[in-house]
Amino acid sequence: MTALQNFLLAQERSDNALPTWFSSRQQTAFDRLKNRGLPSARDEEWRLTKLTELYKQEFCPAIATNALSLQDAQLTASANSRIVFVNGILDAGLSDSSFVSGLSIEPLEQAVLSNKLDLEPFFNTSVPTEPHGFLSANTAFASSGYVIHINDNIIVDSPIEIIFIANNVGAAAWHCRNIIVANKHSNATVIERHIASGSAGVYLSNCVTELHLADGARVDFYKHQDEALSAYHIGGVYSEQSRDSHLTTNNIAIGSKIARNDIFATLSAPGAHCEMNGIIVLAHDQHVDNCTEVVHAKPNCTSDEYYKSILDDQSRSVFRGRIIVAKDAQKTDANQQNKNLLLSSRAEADTKPQLEIYADDVKCAHGATVGQLEEKSVFYLRSRGISEEMARALLTFAFANDVIGRFRIADIQKQLSAQLADRLLGEALSDIGIDGLFGETS
Amino acid sequence: MLSIKNLKAEIDGKQILNDLSLEVGAGEVHAIMGPNGSGKSTLANVLAGREGHEMTAGSIDYLGKNLTDYNVEERAAEGLFLAFQYPVEIPGVSNIAMLKAAVNSIRKYRKEDELTAGEFLKLIKEKAALVEMKQEFLQRSVNEGFSGGEKKRNEILQMAILEPTLSVLDETDSGLDIDALKIVAHGVNTLRSPDRSMIVVTHYQRLLDYIQPDYVHVLAGGKIVKTGDKDLALELEERGYGWLEQQVETG
Numbered sequence: 001m002t003a004l005q006n007f008l009l010a011q012e013r014s015d016n017a018l019p020t021w022f023s024s025r026q027q028t029a030f031d032r033l034k035n036r037g038l039p040s041a042r043d044e045e046w047r048l049t050k051l052t053e054l055y056k057q058e059f060c061p062a063i064a065t066n067a068l069s070l071q072d073a074q075l076t077a078s079a080n081s082r083i084v085f086v087n088g089i090l091d092a093g094l095s096d097s098s099f100v101s102g103l104s105i106e107p108l109e110q111a112v113l114s115n116k117l118d119l120e121p122f123f124n125t126s127v128p129t130e131p132h133g134f135l136s137a138n139t140a141f142a143s144s145g146y147v148i149h150i151n152d153n154i155i156v157d158s159p160i161e162i163i164f165i166a167n168n169v170g171a172a173a174w175h176c177r178n179i180i181v182a183n184k185h186s187n188a189t190v191i192e193r194h195i196a197s198g199s200a201g202v203y204l205s206n207c208v209t210e211l212h213l214a215d216g217a218r219v220d221f222y223k224h225q226d227e228a229l230s231a232y233h234i235g236g237v238y239s240e241q242s243r244d245s246h247l248t249t250n251n252i253a254i255g256s257k258i259a260r261n262d263i264f265a266t267l268s269a270p271g272a273h274c275e276m277n278g279i280i281v282l283a284h285d286q287h288v289d290n291c292t293e294v295v296h297a298k299p300n301c302t303s304d305e306y307y308k309s310i311l312d313d314q315s316r317s318v319f320r321g322r323i324i325v326a327k328d329a330q331k332t333d334a335n336q337q338n339k340n341l342l343l344s345s346r347a348e349a350d351t352k353p354q355l356e357i358y359a360d361d362v363k364c365a366h367g368a369t370v371g372q373l374e375e376k377s378v379f380y381l382r383s384r385g386i387s388e389e390m391a392r393a394l395l396t397f398a399f400a401n402d403v404i405g406r407f408r409i410a411d412i413q414k415q416l417s418a419q420l421a422d423r424l425l426g427e428a429l430s431d432i433g434i435d436g437l438f439g440e441t442s
Numbered sequence: 443m444l445s446i447k448n449l450k451a452e453i454d455g456k457q458i459l460n461d462l463s464l465e466v467g468a469g470e471v472h473a474i475m476g477p478n479g480s481g482k483s484t485l486a487n488v489l490a491g492r493e494g495h496e497m498t499a500g501s502i503d504y505l506g507k508n509l510t511d512y513n514v515e516e517r518a519a520e521g522l523f524l525a526f527q528y529p530v531e532i533p534g535v536s537n538i539a540m541l542k543a544a545v546n547s548i549r550k551y552r553k554e555d556e557l558t559a560g561e562f563l564k565l566i567k568e569k570a571a572l573v574e575m576k577q578e579f580l581q582r583s584v585n586e587g588f589s590g591g592e593k594k595r596n597e598i599l600q601m602a603i604l605e606p607t608l609s610v611l612d613e614t615d616s617g618l619d620i621d622a623l624k625i626v627a628h629g630v631n632t633l634r635s636p637d638r639s640m641i642v643v644t645h646y647q648r649l650l651d652y653i654q655p656d657y658v659h660v661l662a663g664g665k666i667v668k669t670g671d672k673d674l675a676l677e678l679e680e681r682g683y684g685w686l687e688q689q690v691e692t693g
Contacts, residue, residue, distance in 0.1 A: 375493070380530040383490050384544035384600060385518035385551065394543065397536025398583075 004037045004133075021120045021175050024309065029124070029131070029139035038133035045132065047259050048318045049289040050349055054232050059173035059204055062087035067291060068167050070094060076191050079161035083146050086167050088174025088205070090144060093161075102154035103188075108145035108177055117149050122179050126210045126240040128264065133232045135262075138208045142177030145207075150186040150217075150389055157188040159409060163208060166228060168198035169233060178209040182217035182245075189220040189409065191318075194235075194255070200228035202257075208236045213245035215269070220248045220408055224253035226419075229284065236262035243269035250407055251278040251307075252416060253288045260289040267294070267301035267329075278307035279403040282315035282347075282418055295360075296329040303431050305336040308403050310348035317372040322354040325362050332362040340370040341399050343392075373399075397421065443468045444608055450664075451488050458484040460664035462500070466608070469636040473650055473675060473685045476661035477683040482643045483527055485661070486612040489568035489641075490524040491517050495655065504608065514529040519551035520545075521607030525597040525614050529642075533583035540584050541566060541603055548604065557633045563654070573629045591622030598629035609640045615649035627652030647679035662687050 018026075030407050036246060038055070039046040043166045057267045064086055075082070083105060084094035097105045104117065111117060124139050131139070146162050164176060180190060205227060213219055227233045233256040237249055247422045249263055265274040309317040321336045340349035351368040381391035400420055407413050444466040451459040458481045466472050476482050488495045489502070491514040503511040504522065510522060532540070532627045545565075546556045557565065566580060585593050588656070594614050601609055611630070615623055630653050642653055650672055651656070658674040659666045660683065667686050668674065678686075 374530075377530050377532050379492055379514065380526065380532070381540065381543075382514040383518055383524050383526075384540065384604065385515050385548040386540075386543050388513075389546060390543060390547065391515075394535050394540070395532070398532060401524050401534040 005035075006365055009255055016311065018112055019115065022123060025124050026140050029136040032131070033140055036133060036136070038137075039263075043132070045291060045320075049258065049287065051258070054204065054258065055420045057171050057202055057204070059171050062089060062169060062172035062174045062203075064089045064091070065167045065169070065196065065198075068094075069167070070163065071297070073415070074163070074193065074291075074440045076159055076409070076411050078158055078409065079191065083107070083163065083257040084162065085144060086165055087169050087172060087203075088144050088164070088176055089330035100154075100156055102151035103156050104147070104149040105160060106147050108179070109143055110363045111147040117147070119147065119179065122181050122210065122212050122441040123177075124210070126238040126266065127208070127236070128238070134206050134260075135208060135236060137207050138175045138236075139179055141175040142208075143173065145178040146177040147178070148180045148186050148188070148190060150182045150313070152184040152186060152214075154183075154186045155289045155298070156188040158341060159191050159411075161191045161193070163301065164192070164194045164205060166196040166200045166231065168200070168202050169203050170201040171203065173204040173408075175206045176208070178207070178217065180209065180211045180221070181301070182211070182213045182219050184214045185216040186214075187218045187300050188437040191220075191222040191224065191409075193224045193226070194226035194233060195226050196231065196255070197215060197247075199211075200231060202230050202232070203228070203235065204232040206234045208238070211237070211239035211247065213241045213247055213272075215238065215243045216245060217242070218246040220250070221244070222250045222407070222409075222412060223250065223255075224252045224325055224412075225259060225261070225418075227259070227287065229255065229257055231256050233259040235260070236264070238264045239274070240266045241272040241274060244271035246273045248277065248408070249277040251276070251281045251290065252413055253278070253290070254282075256286065256288070258287045259290070262291045262293070264293040265295070265303070266297060267303065268297050269300050270300040270301070272298075274301075274303045275406075276303070276307070277406045278309075279400055279402055279416075280307070280309035280317050281423060282309065284315060285313070286315040288319075291320045291429065293324070294334065295324040296323070296325045296332040296334060298326070299328060299330045299332070302333040303335070306403060306406065307338045308400065309341070310341045310343065310400060311349060312384065314344070314346040314348075316348040316350070318350045318352075319368075320354065321366065321368070323356070323364060324325060325355075325357040325359050325364065327358040329336060330361045331358045332359060332364070334362070334364045336366040338368045339399075340368065341396065342372055343396065358402040444506060446502040447501045447503075449502065451484060451641070452496050452497045452498055453484065453494060456665055457498075459488065462661075462665045464659065464666060466639050466641060468639060469634075469642045470657065471634065471642060471653065471654035471655045473658045473672075474641060474648075474661055475645070475658060475675060477687065478645075480661045481664045482661055483612055486524055486527075486610045486641070486643055488609055489517075489522065490514060513665055515547065516551070518604070519548045523601050523604055523606030523609045525594075525601055525609065525611040526562060527612040527614075527616065528671055529585050529593040531586045533586045535584050536581055537584050538566065540582040541580075541600065544600070544604060547572075565603060569599055572602055572632060573599045574625050590617040591619060594626055595617060595622065595629070597650075598626050599688055605633070607638055609638070611642045613638065613643055613645060615644055617647060623649065624652060636676055647675040652664045660686050
């Protein structure tokens, strides 16, 4: 049996009578998946991320588990609305949405069936026209996920939190599809957490989020991927931005055995701005592949991309940064930085900036570094009485700090700092506490 | 307090210190002067325990202990402080966090209780005033974007907070304008006490107008070739080092 057959057998498509526009797009994706199959090492875009082991798995559809409770440490305290999916299935009991006028938060299937919102322009429309197999699979099999719809001029003050939790699950796969529509001059913060609890086996979470920003909309989006270390996470964040809109995608990748994430942004009208932040912290044999793409389709758009990874043991990070500046996208200002810190001689970082510039009056800057902690800094701290272990901890955190500093929500900053402190160096930092640890950059 | 006997040290296999001996008593301030490349900074770094500065012969006794038995951070906890010639910039670590980590690490080593947040802030405020450092510098990343003078003041601030028994100031005066020099010297002089010693490595006599040494040593060719009082510094200012180096070669 081929990997694809294996994969297809295991998946179920929804029985519900869905609107034609929806089911026909699912059918198209399903046909494409059958014809093209899943990505292999021969695909240039997937060359550095080996999925051989994943393809040997026989994934079954996920089933819901018994009730679980979430710990405070996994939640964003300031969030007022929360949707929780357990093994890809909505858990209404854990979900809690407070009413905000002009804001609608719904499960995908319900939103599609009720047809109160016109989702036709927003489902599968911000994704690449030549999707890879996992994206096709996500489109074909998506029956779960969330839809956030924000009306014109609505400012949603507190963050909206979506939790995808894998709980006591074996070799299951789920394909959640999420849609965020921010209408004109609306403003919202959305936090996606991908976490695990209980015993979690070799599961696959294939999770795609589409963002549509109308004129002047501002969205601050977080994807906090902290899957079980045995898990696969394949995902995508695909956005399309209209005039003067402002999107920040913050990509925090800490978990999973192998993760692959597409972060694609299309700036479709003048004045749009997109900021992409990424912090990847890996150890053991973890592997995280981030494929980013910013398309400057129109003039006077700006983008600012800042990705950092910290790699210990024999972990590996892959970063691709593609910036495409279309022919009439004059006065584009695009910046891309990727910095990698290797804490072990066996860790590996691959970084690949790709700039395709067809306009002639643009500013595009990019830089990539791979390095280790500076020994002169370690010596300096040690000479002040700080142990070598703590000196290295401080310097490692300092490296992560300027990305974390870009996150606008204090909750997230603090939680993430604490998690990184715990994850990377446990005791060394608990001695001094992490409050006020990080310097302000001049 | 410090007794260095027949010290030889090399960097990357190249011998820098050659049979250097130096005795520093409690409460004394020793100035070490000498031409470029004579080994002044090497001596400072060997004392601090910097990697790559290999001691090949001789002994360093500090408060009755063999200094080389201690690693870098243990030396600091034992009361040895090096003010760097080129303080390192550490983006992302705040000055105050580094100081807190340093103070509490040293207290832990000495089996003392950690300072409370309140005690620590009080200490920092008091010492920052001593070197005329504004509060905002404490929140800034260590030395990042600091001017030369600010970096050196930051070194003295750290020294004032850690209250070392033996301070080694490695060309703390280089690149300072006269106002910054006075502030630095004031900070250093405030710390002088009968149970604290200092080794002031400098290229210029000017610093010694503000920090008056008990002894002045001239380091040349990796060893101390002449020792005197502060008048020796004035003589060096006038005559340079050539006459001493010649003496060494012919002697």
